[in-house]
Amino acid sequence: MLDKNFLWGGAVAANQYEGAWNVAGKGLSVADVMTKGSAKKPREITAGILPGKEYPNHLGIDFYHHYKAEIKLFAEMGFKCFRLSIAWSRIFPKGDEEKPNEAGLKFYDDVFAECLKYQIQPVVTLSHFEMPYYLTKKYGGWRNRKMISFFLKYAEVCFKRYRGKVKYWMTFNEINNLIDTDNPFNAWTGAGVVYSENENVEQTMYQIAHYQFVASALAVQVGKRIDARNQIGCMLHLGPIYPASCKPLDQIASLKAMDRRFFFSDVQIRGTYPKYTLKHWEKQNLNLDITNKDLENLKKGTVDFLGFSYYKSTVAEYDEKNTYVEKANPHVPKSAWDWAIDPVGLRYILNLAYERYQKPLFIVENGLGAFDELKDETVNDDYRINYLQEHIVQMLKAIEIDGVNVIGYTPWAAIDIISASTGEIEKRYGFIYIDLEQVKKGAAGFYRKKSFKWYQHIISTNGDCL
Numbered sequence: 001m002l003d004k005n006f007l008w009g010g011a012v013a014a015n016q017y018e019g020a021w022n023v024a025g026k027g028l029s030v031a032d033v034m035t036k037g038s039a040k041k042p043r044e045i046t047a048g049i050l051p052g053k054e055y056p057n058h059l060g061i062d063f064y065h066h067y068k069a070e071i072k073l074f075a076e077m078g079f080k081c082f083r084l085s086i087a088w089s090r091i092f093p094k095g096d097e098e099k100p101n102e103a104g105l106k107f108y109d110d111v112f113a114e115c116l117k118y119q120i121q122p123v124v125t126l127s128h129f130e131m132p133y134y135l136t137k138k139y140g141g142w143r144n145r146k147m148i149s150f151f152l153k154y155a156e157v158c159f160k161r162y163r164g165k166v167k168y169w170m171t172f173n174e175i176n177n178l179i180d181t182d183n184p185f186n187a188w189t190g191a192g193v194v195y196s197e198n199e200n201v202e203q204t205m206y207q208i209a210h211y212q213f214v215a216s217a218l219a220v221q222v223g224k225r226i227d228a229r230n231q232i233g234c235m236l237h238l239g240p241i242y243p244a245s246c247k248p249l250d251q252i253a254s255l256k257a258m259d260r261r262f263f264f265s266d267v268q269i270r271g272t273y274p275k276y277t278l279k280h281w282e283k284q285n286l287n288l289d290i291t292n293k294d295l296e297n298l299k300k301g302t303v304d305f306l307g308f309s310y311y312k313s314t315v316a317e318y319d320e321k322n323t324y325v326e327k328a329n330p331h332v333p334k335s336a337w338d339w340a341i342d343p344v345g346l347r348y349i350l351n352l353a354y355e356r357y358q359k360p361l362f363i364v365e366n367g368l369g370a371f372d373e374l375k376d377e378t379v380n381d382d383y384r385i386n387y388l389q390e391h392i393v394q395m396l397k398a399i400e401i402d403g404v405n406v407i408g409y410t411p412w413a414a415i416d417i418i419s420a421s422t423g424e425i426e427k428r429y430g431f432i433y434i435d436l437e438q439v440k441k442g443a444a445g446f447y448r449k450k451s452f453k454w455y456q457h458i459i460s461t462n463g464d465c466l
C-alpha cells in the first residue's frame with residue numbers, strides 16, 4: 001500500500017511549454033535562441049534571434065495564456081502535484097538586475113494559486129535549461145564565479161515570494177548532463193557555455209559544476225532560512241549502466257560509469273567531493289578555483305532529496321584506454337527515437353540510489369516520446385499506457401519489496417510540449433494531445449488521450465489497481 005500522501009503528478013519545463021517568450025518583460029533565455037532541429041539534425045545554438053529561423057519555444061504550447069484550462073485538466077486527472085520550472089528570465093530578464101520583474105513574479109503567483117485551488121502542489125525547478133541569455137553574453141555563463149550570486153539572488157526572490165505555496169524545490173535540472181561534454185546542447189542549456197576548440201574542456205566542465213554546486217548549496221541554506229518547511233533537492237538524469245558481461249573487468253567498467261553519473265549527487269547529498277574525483281583531478285592536473293569557504297558551504301547546503309529523470313539504460317564495457325565505453329543494451333527494446341525501454345532498470349536504479357544515500361527519492365521524469373495520431377478527437381496510446389504501467393509496477397516493487405523510500409512520481413510530460421533535444425512537438429510524451437495549428441490561432445487545442453483516463457484511474461486508486 002502506497003503512502004496516502006504519495007505525490008502523483010506530471011512534469012514540464014517552462015521553456016518547452018509556456019510560450020510568451022517576450023511578454024510582460026521577459027528577457028531572452030538560452031533556450032530562446034535555439035533553432036528547431038529534427039530527429040536527425042541537432043538544434044542550432046545561435047547568437048541571438050536569426051530572422052527566418054524557427055524558434056519552437058517562442059510559442060511552446062502557449063501555456064502562458066491557457067494555464068487555467070490546462071491546470072483544470074491536470075485536476076481532472078487527479079494530480080496531487082505538478083512539476084514545473086520557473087523561467088529565470090521572467091524574474092530577472094537579464095539576470096544581473098538589482099530588482100526582479102514584478103510581472104514575471106505575478107505570473108507564477110497566478111499559476112500557483114490555480115494549482116492550489118485544486119490542491120495540486122507545485123514542485124518547482126529553479127533552472128531547467130533556461131538561464132537568461134544575457135548572462136552568457138556578458139559573463140560567459142557558468143564559467144564565471146559571479147553566476148553564483150546571480151543565481152542565489154534569483155533563488156532567494158522565489159523562496160520569499162512563493163513561501164507557503166511551494167514546498168518541493170529543485171535547483172538545477174539534470175545537473176549531471178554537464179559531464180557528457182561531447183554534446184554541445186548540455187553545456188549550452190545547463191550552463192550557457194560553448195566550449196572553444198583549444199580549451200581544456202574537462203577543466204571547464206568541472207569548474208562549471210563546482211560553481212553550480214556552491215550556488216545550489218547556498219540556495220539550500222537560504223531556502224531553509226526563509227522557510228524551514230522547504231524541501232530542496234538536486235536533480236539528475238539517472239539510469240543503470242549495467243556491466244556488458246559478467247567479466248570482472250566489465251563490473252569495474254560499470255562501477256566507474258555509475259560513479260561518473262552519481263558524481264553530482266555524491267557532492268550535493270554528501271557535501272564533499274568524492275575521493276575518486278579528487279584522484280582524477282590530480283591525475284589530469286586540473287587546476288580549479290575552489291576556496292575553503294566554498295567547501296564549507298557545500299557541507300552546509302546538502303539537499304533533502306534526490307529528484308531524477310529515468311528514461312533508459314545502457315551497458316559499460318571495459319576499455320583499457322578509457323576505463324569503459326558505453327553501449328546500447330541488446331536485451332531491451334527501443335522507442336522510435338532509439339531510447340532503450342527498460343522498466344526493470346527503474347527498480348534497479350531506485351535500489352542503487354537508495355543504498356548509496358538513504359535519502360528520499362522523487363521520480364520527477366519518466367515517459368515515452370512517441371509519434372501520436374489524433375483520430376476521432378483522441379489518441380489510442382496503448383504503447384504509452386504499457387510503458388508507464390510497466391515502470392510504475394517496477395517502482396511499486398522497489399517500494400514494497402525492496403523498501404526504497406520514493407515520495408512521488410511525475411511522468412514526463414503532463415501534456416504534449418516541445419521536445420528539448422529536437423525542438424519539435426512531434427516527439428510527444430503527454431496525457432493530453434496538443435494541436436499546435438489551433439494554438440497558433442489562439443485556441444487551446446487540446447484532446448485527452450486514452451492514457452488520460454488510465455492515469456486518472458491509477459491516481460484515484462493510489463496505484464492499487466496494478
Ligand code: BGP
Nearest residue numbers: 013173174369419420421422427
Ligand atoms: C530530459 C529533460 C526534459 C525533457 C526530457 C525528454 O532530459 O529534463 O526537459 O525534454 O528529457 O527529452 P526530449 O524532449 O529531448 O525527448
